[in-house]
Amino acid sequence: RKEVEQDPGPFNVPEGATVAFNCTYSNSASQSFFWYRQDCRKEPKLLMSVYSSGNEDGRFTAQLNRASQYISLLIRDSKLSDSATYLCVVNRDPEDGGSQGNLIFGKGTKLSVKP
């Protein structure tokens, strides 16, 4: 099982649509979870951290299910500017041989929002 798996996409949606991305992770000891977005030929930018209680930032809602080792990102009322690749990111447990702060990136899900 890959350490972080995401829907491969691409997701092609019209403006105003609601879209959901899913992600599963293999290391039950992981403690930190994030969603990053990466525009074409740019660096990843932190979109939001994901907390156990779930969190919302405007049109974006992230949820974490530790029992299922599952993370989701919901985007409501999609905008053209939301078009990007969305990366699910999990930290590696340092006791698993990873260095402190070692982040494991999923391969990303590409979103294309059309007019």
Next chain:
Amino acid sequence: SAVISQKPSRDICQRGTSLTIQCQVDSQVTMMFWYRQQPGQSLTLIATANQGSEATYESGFVIDKFPISRPNLTFSTLTVSNMSPEDSSIYLCSVQQSRTSEQYFGPGTRLTVT
């Protein structure tokens, strides 16, 4: 979040040569990291740049190939040594302020080896 710059932003290099990439942060940061993103792939951690001591390398990456310096809390360099076309990639530095906070990335260095 900290402002991170990298130099050069891109370069085209010949096989067998070396390139040193610089990462500068506008404030002191606890941790700095170097990642690689190969074409069409996600990010892979190369190493953690430790201030005042040797970098901590991930499996598959060695100091002879990717020597790293971190002389202070705002600056680090990554050298890609004896380059081959397989080293063509985007190299990114990132910073983290504390053990539990998020990482922020520099704009990356796009390297092409011919």
